[in-house]
Amino acid sequence: MARFRRMIANIRGRDLAVGDIHGHFQRLQQCLDAVGFDPAVDRLFSVGDLVDRGPHSEAALEWLAQPWFHAVQGNHEALAITRVRGGRLDLGMYRAAGGGWFLDLPRREQLRFVERFEQLPIAMEVESADGLVGLLHADSPFADWTDLRSWLELDDDPEVRQVCQWSRRRLKEGDTQPVQGLRALLVGHTPVLEAKLLGNVWHLDTGGWASGHFTLVDMRTLQQVSPGPDAATTPPPTSPA
Secondary structure, eight states, rough: OEEEEOOOOOOOEEEEEEEEOOOOOHHHHHHHTTOOTTTOOEEEOOSSOOOSSSSTTTHHHHHTSSSSEEEEEEEEHHHHHHHHOOOOHHHHHHHIIHHHHTTTTOOOHHHHHHHHHHHOSSSSEEETTTTTTEEEESSSSSHHHHHHHHHHHHHHHHHHHHHHOOHHHHHHHHHHHHHHOOOOOEEOOOOOOSEETTEEEEEEBTTTTTTOOOOEEEEOOBBBBBBBOOOOOOOOOOOOO
């Protein structure tokens, strides 16, 4: 697996980014249709957590097979990998976090998903006319993007992965220190009522998988192109996973 991936600029159409999907691919497709997403020229980037909780987690492989869809590995993909590869995992926690669909699959089917999830990078950077945009699931463990890039390309440090896929520190502390070397960093993992900017870090998990709404952001303009929340008054629940 290439833990870091570089993507060239899209000169034909739009690059859009979305927060956690969690098995709600039909709802996401409706959102894409509403903004005129054109798979012939546009691309969609995911900050991870494609599966668990929602009714269509199995569709993740079909979406990942599309040339216009690109994702980093979220902590829920990492949980599936841990389950199959023999790492330590609290099965009760995993099932409570929506992983029951995966745990109940035959072993050979689990392996199909894990082999694809293992190919997802931990972090990704996308060129745009207005500057470099980074994506990972939770947060950067380094204040400079070049340090994270070098670390992921040279070493596989579990502590670096832990921060990239699990950390909620920035939101909890309200840290507005920007990540150097990027125009913007796009993350998910922690649900928020609406897209939240801290420094140059955009938090995009607005709970499209729960009672909230999917947020689509144009990665060149950093403008939201999807409808905002309708009548949501409380954020989706934050679970341990």
